[in-house]
Amino acid sequence: MNHALTSPGADPAAAGETLRDRLRADTREAHEALDARFATMMAGDTNRYALFLVMNRDAHAAIEPLLAAGPLAGAWQATGRLEAARRDCQVLGLGEERAEPPRFGLDAGSRAAAFGLAYVLEGSRLGAKYLLRALARAPARNPLPTHYLEVSSDAGPFTGLMRDMARESFSPAEFSRSTEVARHTFRFFGRLADEHETAGTLGS
Numbered sequence: 001m002n003h004a005l006t007s008p009g010a011d012p013a014a015a016g017e018t019l020r021d022r023l024r025a026d027t028r029e030a031h032e033a034l035d036a037r038f039a040t041m042m043a044g045d046t047n048r049y050a051l052f053l054v055m056n057r058d059a060h061a062a063i064e065p066l067l068a069a070g071p072l073a074g075a076w077q078a079t080g081r082l083e084a085a086r087r088d089c090q091v092l093g094l095g096e097e098r099a100e101p102p103r104f105g106l107d108a109g110s111r112a113a114a115f116g117l118a119y120v121l122e123g124s125r126l127g128a129k130y131l132l133r134a135l136a137r138a139p140a141r142n143p144l145p146t147h148y149l150e151v152s153s154d155a156g157p158f159t160g161l162m163r164d165m166a167r168e169s170f171s172p173a174e175f176s177r178s179t180e181v182a183r184h185t186f187r188f189f190g191r192l193a194d195e196h197e198t199a200g201t202l203g204s
Helices: 019-026 028-040 046-069 081-091 111-123 125-137 147-152 156-166 172-199
Strands: none
Touching: 019 028, 019 111, 019 156, 019 172, 028 125, 028 172, 046 081, 046 111, 046 172, 081 147, 111 125, 111 156, 111 172, 125 147, 125 156
C-alpha cells in the first residue's frame, strides 16, 4: 500500500495524511474485492440479488447497534437502511433473519475504531446509486425490490461523518486500529455472504 507515512511510528498528521487517506489506501484491496462481488449480485439474477440483501441485512443488524452505543453515538444515526433491507427481503420471501445478529468479532469501542467501522458501513452509500443503475440495466425475470439501495443512495450521512473525522486528531496507533477495524468490516460482509452461500438457503 502506498500512503504518506514512510516510517513506523511516524505521525500521520505531520506527514499530511488524514485518517480518511489511510483508510482509503489500506483498505483498497478488501474494498475492491467486495465491490467485485457486489457487481455479480446486480446482474438481474434473483438469487444473487437475494444474497446481496441478506448479507446487508445481517451486516446492518450486527453493526448498527455497535455504532449506536459507541463513541460516535449522536454523530452517527440510523437512517432506515436496516429496515429497508428487511423490507426487500420480505418482498422476496426470504424468511426471518437469524434470531441473534451475527457477531462482529472485533472490538470497535474506541473513537478511532468506530470511525473505521462507520467508514465501511456508511461509505457503501457512495456506490449505491451505481448499483441501483446497474440493477436497472440488468435483465430480470421479475422486478426486484430496491428499497435498500434507494435509501442508501443518500451520501449525506457519509459526508457528514467524514467532516467529523477530519476534525479529530489521532495517534499513529489509532490510525492503525481504525484501518484494522475497517479491513475487518469489509471481510465481515464477505463472510456473511459466504455463510449464506454455504447454507444454500437462497437456491442456486
